[in-house]
Amino acid sequence: MQFADRQELRKRLSEAGLKATHQRIVVYEALMALHGQHPVAEEVYRHLQPANPSISLGTVYKTLDTFVETGFIRRVLSEEGGKRYDVNTIAHNHIYCSNTKEILDFEDDELSQLLTDFFRRRHLENFDIQTITVHLTGKKKAPGQQIRITQVSK
Numbered sequence: 001m002q003f004a005d006r007q008e009l010r011k012r013l014s015e016a017g018l019k020a021t022h023q024r025i026v027v028y029e030a031l032m033a034l035h036g037q038h039p040v041a042e043e044v045y046r047h048l049q050p051a052n053p054s055i056s057l058g059t060v061y062k063t064l065d066t067f068v069e070t071g072f073i074r075r076v077l078s079e080e081g082g083k084r085y086d087v088n089t090i091a092h093n094h095i096y097c098s099n100t101k102e103i104l105d106f107e108d109d110e111l112s113q114l115l116t117d118f119f120r121r122r123h124l125e126n127f128d129i130q131t132i133t134v135h136l137t138g139k140k141k142a143p144g145q146q147i148r149i150t151q152v153s154k
Contacts, residue, residue: 016070026052027063031073031087038076038084038094038103076103079137093134100143108149 003009009028010020018024030048031039039047045060064085067073074086079096084103093111095104115132140147 013072016072018066018070018072022052023055023059024063024066026055027060028067028072028087031085035087036105038086040082040084044085078103091131091133093136095136095138095147097140097147098137099139102147104147106149 003012006025009025013020013024013028026048027044030044034043034047037043041061041064042057044064045055045057048055048060064073064075064083068075068085071089074089076084076086076094078084078101079098086105088105091112092105092107095106096102097104111134112132115134119129119132
């Protein structure tokens with residue numbers, strides 16, 4: 001969820017039922033600056049600290065928790081149980097590299113359709129599916145190179 005400027009961010013915070021405080025604005029801006037990295041709270045704190053020395057790590061944690069509770073951002077758990085944060089609130093999948101600790105987003109319409117069709121054919125008693133996501137865990141074969149998903153012809 002990207003916003004054109006602070007005014008739009010203030011409006012969206014208000015629509016989510018949140019006051020547009022300075023702390024919330026700078027925490028969200030730090031998340032946006034770190035977008036794609038799925039940062040932990042300490043990384044968000046380190047990013048915003050130089051320009052905002054009066055904001056504590058506790059405030060960052062509380063703000064991130066509030067954002068998650070209101071659906072403003074998503075929490076992504078790493079394999080070691082750490083809480084990481086994602087500004088992309090649209091349903092998508094993640095790849096977790098256990099040797100580099102990276103979490104990467106990936107979207108695949110074909111996979112989403114396969115999973116939706118699979119669960120549509122199953123009867124899950126007393127359970128209403130809201131979102132289906134996949135979390136792949138593995139290790140990079142060459143840690144210095146990027147992970148790429150390519151289409152293999154059938």
